[in-house]
Amino acid sequence: VWGCAPETPGGGGNSASGSVAMSRDDSLVYAVDPDLDTLVIVDAKNPTSFKEVKVGRTPEKVLVAPDDTIYVANRYGRSVSVVRKGEASVSATIDVGVEPVGLAASSDGKTLYVVNSASRTDLDVGTLMAIDTATRQVKWEAVLGPDPRAITLLSNGKAMVTLFKSGDVVTVDLVKGQIEKSGSDVFVQLNRSAL
Secondary structure, eight states, X not given: OOOOOOOBTTBOSOOOOBSEEEOTTSOEEEEEETTTTXXXXXXXXXXXXXXXXXXXXXXXXXXXXXXXXXXXXXXXXXXXXXXXXXXXXXOEEEEOSEEEEEEEEOTTSXXXXXXXXXXXXXXXXXXXXXXXTTTOOEEEEEEEESSEEEEEEOTTSEEEEEEXXXXXXXXXXXXXXXXXXXOOSHHHHHTOOOO
């Protein structure tokens, strides 16, 4: 689940979010429960000891940033909940696009990247938002294509985002906040007929 890369100005931090994550010191397990709209925090040494934090509607992904801040993508809440390590409450809520489904944090923890399966202005395309974690303001938003889902940060200041419906990958320049390469031939190559 975790993929760390060398620190670069535009990326290279935690490059994957999932339905389960660990604190940086492996003492806590975080799991989203989309049915109850909660984040469950479990003591890794004593699994019977846990706390529940009410987050937004239908939490789908959880990410632990380098500073141990927990981010939860609330798919039907159009938001990301922010939880500080050691706290059992939401400290802030960030409004994002429609159906946030992927999260990543830069290695310095200053930028949160949010993949939205649809933009707020055009439901046919999704976006990638870069959010300043100190101010919780959107730095930039790039249109990606139809139904993006997952993101991974690369060590060269770029990110790759999957496009679910087209079975493709988009490369984004995180410094410029724009698409560098709008696709690949992965889908074509994998589905090439031998005939």
